Amino acid sequence: xxxxxxxxxxxxWLTACSKDAIDQYGDRSFIYLVNxxxxxxxxxxxEYSFAFHPGEEKDTIPVLVKLIGKLTxxxxxxxxxxxxxxxxxxxxxxxxxxxxxxxxxxxxxxIDLILHKSDRLKTGKLKIRLALQANDIFxxxxxANRYIDITFSDMIARPGWxxxxxxxxxxxxxxxxxxxxxxxATGIADMTDLSESEQRAYAIIFRDFxxxxxxxxxxxxxxxxxxxxxxxLF
Amino acid sequence: xxxxxxxxxxxxxxxxxxxxxxxxGNYSYDELNKVTILFxxxxxxSPRVSDTLNIDPKLIYKGDTILASTATETxxxxxxxxxxxxxxxxxxxxAVRDLTGIRPYLKLKLVNKKDESVFLAGITxxxxxxxxxxxxxxxxxxxxxxxxxxxxxxxxxxxxxxTTMSGEELGPHAIEVKEHWMAGAGLxxxxxxxxVRNDAAGNLELDGNDLxxxxxxxxxxxxxxxxxxxxxxxxxxxxxxxxxxxDNGNIYTRKHVNNAFSQSGVYPNKPMFIPGGVKFDRxxxxxxxxxxxxxxxxxxxxxxxGSDRGLVLPVSYMPGPPIPPGTTLIDxxxxxxxxxxxxxxxxxxxxxxxxxxNGTNHFVQKIMAIDxxxxxxxxxxxxxxxxxxxxxxxxxxxxxxxxxxxxxxSGGSGNKTLYLYEHGAARSSEYYSFDSPVKTIxxxxxxxxxxxxxxxxxxxxxxxxxxxxxxxxxxMADPAKRLKKKIVLDKGVPVSSMYKMxxxxxxxx
Numbered sequence: 001x002x003x004x005x006x007x008x009x010x011x012x013w014l015t016a017c018s019k020d021a022i023d024q025y026g027d028r029s030f031i032y033l034v035n036x037x038x039x040x041x042x043x044x045x046x047e048y049s050f051a052f053h054p055g056e057e058k059d060t061i062p063v064l065v066k067l068i069g070k071l072t073x074x075x076x077x078x079x080x081x082x083x084x085x086x087x088x089x090x091x092x093x094x095x096x097x098x099x100x101x102x103x104x105x106x107x108x109x110x111i112d113l114i115l116h117k118s119d120r121l122k123t124g125k126l127k128i129r130l131a132l133q134a135n136d137i138f139x140x141x142x143x144a145n146r147y148i149d150i151t152f153s154d155m156i157a158r159p160g161w162x163x164x165x166x167x168x169x170x171x172x173x174x175x176x177x178x179x180x181x182x183x184x185a186t187g188i189a190d191m192t193d194l195s196e197s198e199q200r201a202y203a204i205i206f207r208d209f210x211x212x213x214x215x216x217x218x219x220x221x222x223x224x225x226x227x228x229x230x231x232x233l234f
Numbered sequence: 235x236x237x238x239x240x241x242x243x244x245x246x247x248x249x250x251x252x253x254x255x256x257x258x259g260n261y262s263y264d265e266l267n268k269v270t271i272l273f274x275x276x277x278x279x280s281p282r283v284s285d286t287l288n289i290d291p292k293l294i295y296k297g298d299t300i301l302a303s304t305a306t307e308t309x310x311x312x313x314x315x316x317x318x319x320x321x322x323x324x325x326x327x328x329a330v331r332d333l334t335g336i337r338p339y340l341k342l343k344l345v346n347k348k349d350e351s352v353f354l355a356g357i358t359x360x361x362x363x364x365x366x367x368x369x370x371x372x373x374x375x376x377x378x379x380x381x382x383x384x385x386x387x388x389x390x391x392x393x394x395x396x397t398t399m400s401g402e403e404l405g406p407h408a409i410e411v412k413e414h415w416m417a418g419a420g421l422x423x424x425x426x427x428x429x430v431r432n433d434a435a436g437n438l439e440l441d442g443n444d445l446x447x448x449x450x451x452x453x454x455x456x457x458x459x460x461x462x463x464x465x466x467x468x469x470x471x472x473x474x475x476x477x478x479x480x481d482n483g484n485i486y487t488r489k490h491v492n493n494a495f496s497q498s499g500v501y502p503n504k505p506m507f508i509p510g511g512v513k514f515d516r517x518x519x520x521x522x523x524x525x526x527x528x529x530x531x532x533x534x535x536x537x538x539x540g541s542d543r544g545l546v547l548p549v550s551y552m553p554g555p556p557i558p559p560g561t562t563l564i565d566x567x568x569x570x571x572x573x574x575x576x577x578x579x580x581x582x583x584x585x586x587x588x589x590x591x592n593g594t595n596h597f598v599q600k601i602m603a604i605d606x607x608x609x610x611x612x613x614x615x616x617x618x619x620x621x622x623x624x625x626x627x628x629x630x631x632x633x634x635x636x637x638x639x640x641x642x643x644s645g646g647s648g649n650k651t652l653y654l655y656e657h658g659a660a661r662s663s664e665y666y667s668f669d670s671p672v673k674t675i676x677x678x679x680x681x682x683x684x685x686x687x688x689x690x691x692x693x694x695x696x697x698x699x700x701x702x703x704x705x706x707x708x709x710m711a712d713p714a715k716r717l718k719k720k721i722v723l724d725k726g727v728p729v730s731s732m733y734k735m736x737x738x739x740x741x742x743x
Binding site: 201207212 | 456457475487488489491498499500501502503504505506507509510543544545
């Protein structure tokens with residue numbers, strides 16, 4: 001009996017080793033979401049605040065999609081949908097292109113998501129989850145790159161660069177109202193990588209903005225009283 | 235056995251006794267004469283780089299003082315620079331620029347040919363760079379700005395040096411040359427040369443030693459972006475701060491991150507806010523020590539002070555008894571401010587002569603500006619009319635910064651005469667006459683290591699000639715001694731001129 005068992009097991013092994021058919025490269029195309037064209041890692045959520053863009057009533061968020069597969073001459077449709085179960089924004093808060101596609105000859109393409117400013121954004125953040133779906137043309141790429149969350153608001157918060165040093169030497173005590181004015185005066189919201197001299201120069205521009213405005217009758221106040229820069233700023 | 239020991243002891247004693255036998259002292263000795271080597275200017279000399287050393291040291295030998303050049307039979311001479319042999323012979327004839335090392339040490343090795351005795355002495359050479367001190371003239375010719383250097387001793391002209399050295403043109407709009415010292419770089423460092431250009435390309439800074447370009451001040455604006463419609467009209471350095479004035483009347487102020495560097499820190503690229511819509515027409519640098527800049531709003535007729543804390547503040551008179559009627563008020567001028575001459579005084583407090591013109595007559599007012607951090611007040615001394623019949627709309631003024639009493643100005647027919655105005659006596663007198671209109675006057679009140687060398691004036695004429703005039707007491711007393719040198723520069727019409735004082739300590743004295 002023993003030889004029969006051995007023959008049977010070997011037969012199973014042999015049949016188990018039958019060759020899989022392997023697709024040629026480019027036979028199938030995959031699509032996935034990225035934060036930058038060179039990214040290969042999981043897509044990260046996007047945060048946006050209208051507070052950093054004074055005067056804007058709507059703004060465009062570029063959502064990047066990336067191809068695995070062969071480039072083609074023709075545009076190809078992508079299925080990108082709003083996942084209602086994970087979205088708090090109303091349809092009136094945003095706008096996607098009527099047709100979403102990967103343009104010919106492009107391995108990375110941009111889908112314009114237009115965000116609309118509203119009063120609701122001053123008090124709360126809204127979220128949109130955009131999710132890719134497989135279609136006849138594209139299969140889905142890595143699981144971690146199949147959807148992206150875009151959170152947006154018109155809210156502002158103390159940034160990390162507004163340290164105690166910046167407070168003492170340049171901008172004094174933080175308030176949301178002061179930060180908004182600072183952005184309006186200087187056109188920048190982020191001083192993270194700036195030198196001390198550059199931070200000082202922006203603080204001087206802000207100081208003069210306040211003084212110039214006050215001379216024209218503007219009132220700048222926050223919960224701390226008059227909005228001013230640090231008395232140590234010279 | 236005992237006898238053997240005894241005999242041995244006796245033999246040893248005998249040997250010892252013979253070894254102590256006295257010498258007769260009949261050797262022949264030569265006296266060794268020490269030689270002291272003396273250098274004429276001591277152990278430290280400061281020739282100019284362009285000079286050639288010609289050193290014939292003195293030797294004190296056998297009680298006599300002789301020149302090395304007369305002792306070649308007795309001694310051999312070898313010269314070293316930083317231990318490398320550079321010459322043999324009693325006199326060192328050697329070009330300074332060929333010496334090696336930053337502060338070369340020259341050593342003379344002297345060998346007595348008779349007894350081979352060797353003597354050494356040395357001097358340190360601290361060479362003065364070719365362009366450390368001298369006159370600098372900015373001229374305009376054929377739509378070109380040309381900058382030339384004039385040696386203060388030989389009057390040798392290095393013409394158009396910026397274009398020669400950099401291979402670039404200054405452009406047609408250079409308006410001023412001035413010396414710029416770094417507050418934290420030490421007083422033994424030379425001041426750099428700043429060229430103010432009323433041009434979108436901005437100002438240039440040249441190295442104080444070799445006059446090579448080192449900075450473009452446009453690169454020191456926030457984000458490397460100059461303000462809109464920006465063309466400099468002046469730049470002023472005050473210890474830790476500097477101020478840029480543009481031809482729209484705006485001021486930009488920056489703090490130097492490291493004041494050991496001549497350019498550090500960034501200017502904001504938006505104009506500084508000055509209350510009341512103030513715009514400045516002109517600025518005059520105060521002295522280095524004062525840390526002040528005088529700014530003038532012609533439209534409002536007001537005087538302002540830029541401080542070395544980056545502030546620009548209006549200047550008002552000290553409160554007290556009324557300013558005499560008829561005085562030109564610095565906070566409500568009814569005449570045009572045409573010149574400000576600074577006196578070298580202290581930090582935060584410095585005096586100025588303000589020259590006003592009503593179109594016909596000129597007036598000079600002396601004030602002392604006191605920077606009180608958040609306010610600036612001025613002590614009023616006096617105001618008096620001057621230059622009646624001599625000063626005119628083309629007059630150029632030059633107050634001596636270290637001698638309060640003297641202010642020179644041009645005037646007379648065709649603006650071809652230089653006058654000396656003495657504040658104390660309120661008296662004008664003709665100092666020198668030229669054959670072409672005066673365009674620039676600058677002064678050198680120079681002291682090197684506390685020694686007054688040559689106070690002089692340079693007068694630049696429209697025809698391109700430059701005159702160096704003496705202003706020391708004997709030269710003031712005797713008109714025949716006033717002309718030191720006439721230089722036919724021939725590089726166009728002078729626009730601005732200065733004396734480059736060199737080391738920082740020169741302008742502190």
